[in-house]
Amino acid sequence: SNQYDSMVRPLHKWLSARGVIFALNTRVTNLGLREQAGETRVTRIEFARDGKPGEIAVGANDFVLVTLGSMTEASSLGAMDRAPALNGKADGGAWTLWEKLAAGRTDFGHPSIFSNHIDESKWVSFTTTLHEPEFLRIVRDLTGNAPGEGGLVTFPQSNWLASIVIPHQPHFIGQPEDVSVFWGYGLHVSAPGNFVDKPMSACTGREIMTEILGHLQVGAAAPGIIAASICIPCMMPFITSQFLRRGPGDRPQVVPKGSKNLAFIGQFCEQPDDVVFTVEYSIRSAQAATYALLGLEREPPAVYKGKFDPRVLYKAFIALHDMAET
Ligand SMILES: Cc1cc2nc3c(=O)[nH]c(=O)nc-3n(C[C@H](O)[C@H](O)[C@H](O)COP(=O)(O)OP(=O)(O)OC[C@H]3O[C@@H](n4cnc5c(N)ncnc54)[C@H](O)[C@@H]3O)c2cc1C
DSSP states (O other): OOHIIIIIHHHHHHHHHTTOOOOTTEEEEEEEEEEETTEEEEEEEEEEETTEEEEEEOOTTOOEEEEOOOTTTTOEEOBTTBOOOOOOGGGSSHHHHHHHHHTTOSTTOOTHHHHSOHHHHOEEEEEEEESSSHHHHHHHHHHSOOTTTSOEEEOTTOTTOEEEEOOOSOOSTTOOTTOEEEEEEESOTTSBOSSSSSBGGGOOHHHHHHHHHHHTTOGGGHHHHHHTEEEEEEEETTTTGGGSOOOTTSSOBSSOTTBSSEEEESSSSBOTTOOTTSHHHHHHHHHHHHHHHTTOSOOOOOOOOGGGOHHHHHHHHHHHTTOOOO
16 A cells, blocks of 8 residues: 555554654744753754744753754645746755754754755656556556566666656555556656657656656557546655765764754764665664663664675676576
8 A cells, every 4th residue: 555544644643642743834943952061952942833933942851853854855746737846945944954953063964965966866756647547558568567566667768767666556545446546757857858858857747658658669549548647747856865975974973972862863864884765764763863862772773784695796796787597
């Protein structure tokens, strides 16, 4: 099932039952910090709720975990006949909060390393709702996979380096039987397409479908499929920002030196050997933060290091050289 119904809703229910309060429409704008004798303490959280400023006092036994940055920050949706707008870092609260916290000090990292290179960090994702069965039949015949069986289908010759993913259907609770959905993305969004003479970033949902159907070589079936599709593009300016070139200190420690009640979690804190973009990275940072701040004698699970496993290296070699495994 989809990640909202299978992960977000159960987690929300579990946490709510344990007293967690979710404050929606609330943007954290700053933290009040007290620096004393080499120790840092958060004393208050400043926020704007529905545009109105407010404050939460942080008590002596409270802890503050801050998710720094976000790969989906300032994302925007287009439509079947509208390309998504390209937003900037001021269009959300994540980078501005980190910039405010890190200003004038070195131990809270350097957010601009990740937020100032949108041309290198953006790509476009899209979701398509199909009101006809032909598209899934074509992909199944081409790949030999029923929906949900295969992984990514990448078009390696595509100028956009586009991929699609066909999940098991129905993907959503209540999804009608004659409706199916799939997801896709392109990594090189500034190059013109092979079938649409426009960079993917400037494309409407209709144009993205035209390009994908071109790669699938559906020919005369294309107009009928497009007429029965709703494709919504999503521009994500910072989606690969965590992979950008960085140096030591650009990402702060999960618990900065001297911090008594503040930790940084998410994709932009320092965790040696772990791989960003993954949910695991953020989860591990929250585990590390919690164990350290509460003084628990526990460690997050060790990072899996496949690069030192001869079996993994052998399989990688075979795959990279397009050889069949024996
Ligand atoms: C299209 C796509 C596909 C992906 N596929 C995979 C995959 O296959 N496998 C995988 O492991 N990972 C995948 N990921 C990555 C995964 O979703 C992220 O690693 C994960 O969600 C990061 O979690 P996070 O809690 O650190 O940050 P986020 O999920 O980015 O959460 C940060 C939250 O903080 C909020 N926020 C920001 N600023 C403020 C502020 N000032 N005040 C209040 N709130 C604020 C944001 O609104 C957001 O809700 C994918 C991501 C995308 C976008």
